[in-house]
Amino acid sequence: MRKLPLRHVVAALLCAVALLLISSPGLSAEAKRLYEQHCASCHSADRLGGMGPALLPENLRRLRPDAATEVIADGRIATQMPGFSHELDAEQISLLVDFIYEPLAEMPVWGMAEMDASRVVHHERSELSDTPLFDADPLNLFIVVELGDHHASLLDGDSLEVLTRFPTRYALHGGPKYEPDGRFVYFASRDGWISKFDVYNMKTVAEIRAGINTRNVAVSGDGRYLLVGNYLPHSAVLLDAGDLTPLKILEARDAEGTSSRVSAVYTAAPRESFIVALRDVAEVWEIGYGTPGFPLRRIELDDYLDDFFFDPGYRHLIGAARNANNAQVVNLDEGLKVAELDLTGLPHLGSGISWEYRGRPVLATPNLREGQVSVIDMQEWKIIERIDTLGPGFFMRSHGDSPYAWVDVFFGPNRDAVHIIDKNTLEIVRTLRPAPGKTAAHVEYDRHGRYAILSIWDDDGAIVIYDGDTLEEVKRIPMKRPSGKYNVYNKTRLDPGTSH
Template identity: 30%
Template sequence: MKRIVLLPLTLLIVFGAFAGELANGSQLYQKHCASCHGVDRAGTVAPPLLPLFLRKYSEKKLIYIIKNGLPATQMPPFPQLSEKEIKSIISYIRKPAKIEWSKEKILSSIQLDSSGEKKLPVKNIKNIVAVVERGHQKVWIMEGTKILDKFVFKNVHGGLKFSPSGERIYIPSRDGWIGRYDIDRGKFYGKVRACVYLRNISLDRRGKYILASCWLPKSIVVLDAESFKPVKVIKQKGLISAIYELYSKDEAVFSFRDKPFIGFMNTKNFSIKYKKIKEPYEDFFIDPFENYIVGTSRKGTLLTVYQINNGKEIFSYSIKGMPHLASATFWYKNGKFYFATPHIGKPYVTIWQMYDWKFIRKVNIKGNGFFVRTHPTTPYLWTDNGKDKIVLIDKNSYGVKTLETQKGKRVIHTEFSGDGNLAYVSLYNRDGALLIYDSITLKLIKKIPASIPIGKYNIINKSRKYAPVLLGREVFMLKCWGCHHQTQEAFAPSFRWIVNHRDKNIIISHIMNPEATYKQLGYERNAMPKLNLSKEELDAVLSYMMEFKDAENN
């Protein structure tokens, strides 16, 4: 009986002491921390202080940060606080909190920049590259090897999005802020806080709305892309993996990390249809022609292909190490389409054939990679392996070679200029650099000092609508180049002439069955071979051809 009585008394004493510590921590927090981190810990000028943000920090590390501050940030030291007081604060900020973020809060967070405009010397908007320099919390606007502008954006991490025209760049931060830079006006336009913890952003295909997937609170927030005003907040019951727009219809697609559903959002009226799947997709991408979703489930040990039209999973393959599908890259060779993906924590990149879905092979890169990229101009997949060399995988033989950078620096993330002539590579160190290579000769053209540079973003390589265009260029080189030129007449009319003088349906008919259409086009005999293109090859080459349509004929 004594033990039965003493145990509750002991627990009451412990819980009472803990409650007292939380109460003291709350008072200390409001006195020393709330002015920057928010009275509700949701963050204002400083990041949120909630369990989701703090789980990577040990108590020892948090004590050190509070006691000594963080250099090169606005976090000051608090040497006057005792270790006991600091531990009380830590207990309090690690306590779960119910976070609300209303339309009113979104509206009140809007900050527009009234400063003047400037003219940037942009030659080709499609070659603009936005570079995230995380160490200095800046974004660079570049073309070629020149930095045209820089601006500060706190807690920037990547995931930048371009408007359909390429003139606007939208910048998210994990703590919910979304900013916009206007290239045509050479200025930072302003920012808005969509939520407390943001997963990623997308735009609808017209560029009218910003779509933000949020973890705190769990929701999809729709903002007017011009005014930043909230249009709709749609509560969700799970943690969204990511949301991506479709270019072929007014729809966006998202999945959950913790629930077996895919959401299809109508981007005109924001209604959502949920489709049940076998297991949650923790990461996914949409294929270049928007017919399939490729996802990873079972904590990254299963790759699955979901066919959108029939709502069924049509292919799955077990593999170790979570595929980093958000960084997958696509290419075409010998009549087939492929994608490659790195695997988190594994020393290989995997190669997969698309549409007649199959696993091709693992390619050993001798280290844990995170990104893989390619472009029609280069014969290689450019990837990283956590070390100081760029790893190049031949797209035909899958042979591997490396490109020296700077000893002891960590290579991460390659991106290309829109035309593919330049490759931008990060040395991911506080005293790092942005390296710019000739993508064909592999010669280093320029090295620009940078502090923790990470993502590079270009509208051609990062906007979904251009994925089939890039693949179409490769189909053109294999199937059409012998007779056609893009802009000049060769043995046959140029692509520019064709798309500006012929109806799209006639173009398709002539490609697929030239014997049936040559008379309709005014030819006395047929000189066009029957190409026997697959549906994907046809879609790709048509997308590429339409890039040469003059504006007045669109």
């Protein structure tokens, strides 16, 4: 039997110790039973997070116990959290609320030593070919994430054929991120694993566990660094993109020392910086990667910002909090809020897109709480149109060479519908139902704008490929709950029709 490297043995022992520390005295056996039956499959048996976030008092600071009671009973919008009022009575829900707000006997630690021990290199650089092992345009490939059985497919955007299908870590989150030339792509799983995949060789080459409950990863504009945002521990972690060596841990605390979850990390390549969204404090961080020492700049605001959109020059960010009825516009150069937008429908700004409308740049975003797409003038920072849809939407996509924008109706009884909007008239010109009764979501174009590819979000699902001009179906490929599709060219060249 082959012996495991010492660092892998150490990592396993550290994980085992962490799990031994989670039991909390004083909690009833019934509460634990209810949690194991209804919650553990998504939030993990140790409450440290899995498909869903960690359920600990440190992570629930912005959710009061009475609000948590409502979430357990009725579910939560814009998440996969269902309601349990039809299965649990008020007393049982109260037991669960008490359970998740009970502190752990001791919080697990995940620092440099733990990360170093977890890191594994599957293939050395010298083992890898610098020539793609396929005959396809490397810039017109897609990574398609299949959540149904934790795999991903590499799709040729010209031939519309799958080149390979490979296993991923459990419960990917935040979308894969490409390095600038598109050869390597990085995945983040909710339980903290960062995986580096070589597209040319179609192999996972290195992995590290950078956190316990992770939100997403960003790649620097020069391709040298990664930044990982964590819910647990409350940190942002800098990694060397080459071999995933951990370089620095930035504890997520405001100027007063209040700890916070990191809700997302972004790359602002024109600024040579990372932008960090903090969940529990009213600050935005900018971390420079073009300057030695990775200096941190704090931008203090008057409200939380969980979700961002950037204007094309990365001079402004538009952010919104999950519990707010507006959005803030922040000038990153000046470090100041310069405008406020009346967005009451909980905009999904991370899925926003932009284009030129009547000579002016506009931002369009679906809303998670209202059946409406908001169109915003990015010069005067005002809403110029509200396009009514059949229900709240999650994803919106277009392409710089397409006259159309696609938006899904992810929530509600019309979740099988997707609208197509004419970007010149701001009118819905067609509504498609590619799989009646099944959720239709997340369109992504190929590099040329020739095809628009949509997901049937179901374990017995598919990707459906449409002609970008005629809007007629071209092909569908069966897949296991395909969630997102990510085109190399559009993501690395920052096409205005996709998220970055």
